[in-house]
Amino acid sequence: MKYKYLFLVLISFLSFAQNKNFPTAKVDSIVAAIQLPVFPSYQINIAKLGAKGDSVSNNKAVFDKAMALCKKNKGGTIIVPKGIYKINGPIHFVSNVNLKIEKGAKIKFSDNPKDYLPLVLTSWEGTMLYNYSPLIYAYGCSDIAITGEGTIDGEGANIWKSFKAKEGAGKNLSRDMNHNNASLEERKFGEGYFLRPQMIQFFNCKNILVEGIRIENSPFWCLHLLKSESITVRGISYKSLNHNNDGIDPEYAKNVLIENVTFDNGDDNVAIKAGRDHEGRANAATPSENIVIRNCHFKGLHGVVLGSEMSAGIQNVFVENCKTVGYLKRGIYIKTNADRGGFIRNVFVNNITLDEVEDCLYMTANYHGEGKGFQSDISNVHFSNIVCTKARESGIVIQGFPDKKIRNISLNNIEIKSVKNAISSENAENVIMNEVFIGQRATVPSAAK
Template sequence: MEGHLTRFYFFVFSLSIFLLMGCNNIQKENGSREEKIAEILTHIRVPQIPGNVLTLTDYGAVGDSLTDNKAVFDSVLQLCKEQRGGRIVVPPGIYVVNGPIHLVSNVCLDLQKGAKIVFGTNPADYLPVVPTSWEGTLLYNYSPLIYAYQQENISIIGEGTIDGNGEAGFSRWYDKQKPSQQLSRKMNHEGVPVEDRIFGEGHYLRPQLIQFFECRNILIEGITIRNSPFWCVHLLKSENITARKVKFDAFNKNNDGFDPEYAKNVLIEDIDFNNADDNVAIKAGRDHEGRKVGTASENIIIRNCRFKGLHGVVIGSEMSAGVQHVYVENCVASGYCKRGVYLKSNPDRGGYIRDIYVNNVAFQGVEDLLFITSHYHGEGEGFETDIRDIHIDSLTCRSASHAGLVIQGYPTKKVRDVHLSRVYIDSCTTALSFRNAEHVVFNDVIIGDEVKVPTAVR
């Protein structure tokens, strides 16, 4: 009998602990926006800058805009690997690098003011192919220009510039890429093993400028990024990332600023964007592969930034594994942006977009201020996206030449639970265009001139 009682009390005690843990989880899930952001920030720590300093010119580098410094970078990075870390200081000068820089763990690349790295334009220098991704499909391709694979504790800092030299090089491949682009998507849909998806020579998929693939503890701070051949900074299957005080000057095709993909715990703050494409585009894989991988992009904070370019903040369109817990705070735009906040998917994708918070963001002239669509490019079938729990508070613009607020759900998967508060648009052509949307809540929304006290009958 005593044994039965002991087991009974243990069961009650365990059940109490389980219920208490459940209550705590519910409380955490239902916490305020500020509490959720604070919780995410506890998981983001910048890597420690190594004390072991290696000045690049001490190892034979020449910043004369002519000498190839690829071999010097390779040898200094090998030294850092042997010494378990190091701070590679790049003094003022223009350093040509004919080939990729492959970063290793516990390294800081410190570009001093007046220092510029300019990459060469010979595609063969970026072979052999490496594991990477292209528009949401994992494959092997030309190496990104700065690349880290399965590394940790890496910093790229300083007041210098990284120039991808895209306009004179890889960017010219844009008009040749379609056959390889379509082949990559076919391999994705058919589940071809990643190790058999070999691109590179004979194909025309442009490499990213900077890519961290399956890395953790990353800092990118202070540098200027310009002239990228493709996406500027691709954060692929990586976590614990801080990007701050970065400046963009990137006007080639598909020159997105930051592309977190299958990424977790990301802080993007105090950035000066000037991109020919999306400033931030949050992704999570394409179609069949994204749904199979199933790793959401989540816990992403974008704050105190200055937007300029095609679109401000974008989620999608490659987001099949899901995107959640995104916080956009205290940002402003200078000049024209085609779309301010853009959530896009289509019925090829599946997945979800949920728990998105946009607070205190101001645009000037846009084509559309807020655009949520399940019909991107009007294509696809069979895998509708679940878009819900979107919270917009204090979103403004002076003029929207096309539309103020657009929601385009899918008949079998409506966009739902959208909360719009303190949204002010001074002027626009179409105020609202909602289709297949439900539970859309308005609070203090003014589009056009505010209607004040009604006039009296005279």
């Protein structure tokens, strides 16, 4: 009986050890399953519809007309030529449309909150509610894209930025409604609540492409992929440094490829989410899953974050071949707390180069020390081939709970060349380290004197 038990433990250990290798075949299968959008041949140039790229004229009606013409023709491409096109209000997508912003073109949104009424169904920090329309909004669409070499400017640095100091009451009300299971009809925000809209939000959409564009000056999160699937984001760049300017937020999202992105934004570069607290746990059938992040340049607050709103669960995340181009607070950050529940599992991070960070790899189940009753399950997280020049604070942090330990963590070929605190690990089990160097590498032992 003793030998049988030993055999099972050995098999379990070997299986876990094998899983630490980066699963390229799984990544390939996810990417192969993602469908790029397909568009009819119909095209409309907004300049020919009367749009003026003079940075002053309001082109809202022209963009609405272009979208209506595409709907009438069952889709098409809206071409935005060189110029600065002011729009006093949101762009609302229909299916089968490519918004192509050409080189030298900029769409510049107004910063008057009244322009983003009436309210639309959206989500704010993990809670479903009605709020100001995102500046570019697609609901229930398929085969949609934003492409080209032009720029989208959200004008987020003035009026919208001032909302941050006033949002507390509205934010807390939204969370109370989440916890108390208030009906959606009751969750009406907008004027007087100061919850900023996202720059771009694709909600309940599929077959999405965002390629080549530049995102600047967002009011809030830059690109929110909400309850959507089959998504490709590639070759885009950022210069958006306002409050909470997350670069890309997949939330309840499935089959996502993020590649060749140059980040420079005022919060997380990629923040994978899956709803908050009671509402998120009620949506456990739709976790965020099958997300590939590769060949990106990180600059901002954190590189890749999982959480903290992740109550429906996050699984099958693959981060590979990325590096920083400046300071990050944290390189890879997994965060949740005892209000969330849910799970984070099957995360693979490989071939990452970080320059200077505060903390290199950080996993915590006790984010902000908040919450009770709904501890999250964090397991099967694998780091390999990571080099960090300097960590001002900690190299590797793992923080579980005594009765809900973080488990099955592998660290293979990790080098953190300069660091204040090497490793802080508590309430973790089955943590395997191989070829891990923190601080100066040891050589042969010195002889006795």
